[in-house]
Amino acid sequence: EAQVTQNPRYLITVTGKKLTVTCSQNMNHEYMSWYRQDPGLGLRQIYYSMNVEVTDKGDVPEGYKVSRKEKRNFPLILESPSPNQTSLYFCASSLLAGEVYGYTFGSGTRLTVV
């Protein structure tokens, strides 16, 4: 089944403890991206990757890192999480980056930082 898989689905952590949210797609998509979803603010892009080893900042990159060492994986790293990073996170991918291509989304990771 074609899909984007995120892990974990739920995570509660403490301020400052490094964590990684994994994202993997099995569709050979070139473009991948991370979004966070917050009440009243909607979905905002954190980082994106046009292809392997090509990543760049989205609209809200502060406090996050990413890497794209292979096409299928795009982990999101929080080096020192803070409570304002409590959110619902989505990984997404598309075949190519162009306008006509919609995203396939993962099921989401609900992160709580206390």
Add this chain to the structure above:
Amino acid sequence: GDSVTQMEGPVTLSEEAFLTINCTYTATGYPSLFWYVQYPGEGLQLLLKATKADDKGSNKGFEATYRKETTSFHLEKGSVQVSDSAVYFCALKVANSGGSNYKLTFGKGTLLTVNP
């Protein structure tokens, strides 16, 4: 910058009622337009899309027409079902000024509840 404005919810309808969710956009360039649906506890799923003016996207009884003159992409369904209860997001996709990113820009979402 690029933006999407969609009607605020929540919208509550009875089964078999007609649905319209309004969506307007502002964009530089020529965006593609999308509707996504999010069921409780799940990720977003692509519902339909239109890539150029006057295109009509359709899927599962839902339709939306890309109206460039009114910069709109309203979602419609003739007869809703309880299973259509979800949050609906309008979105646009267009290249940034440097051509290095094609992010989806979303509206805030509209919660639809359909009662039996």
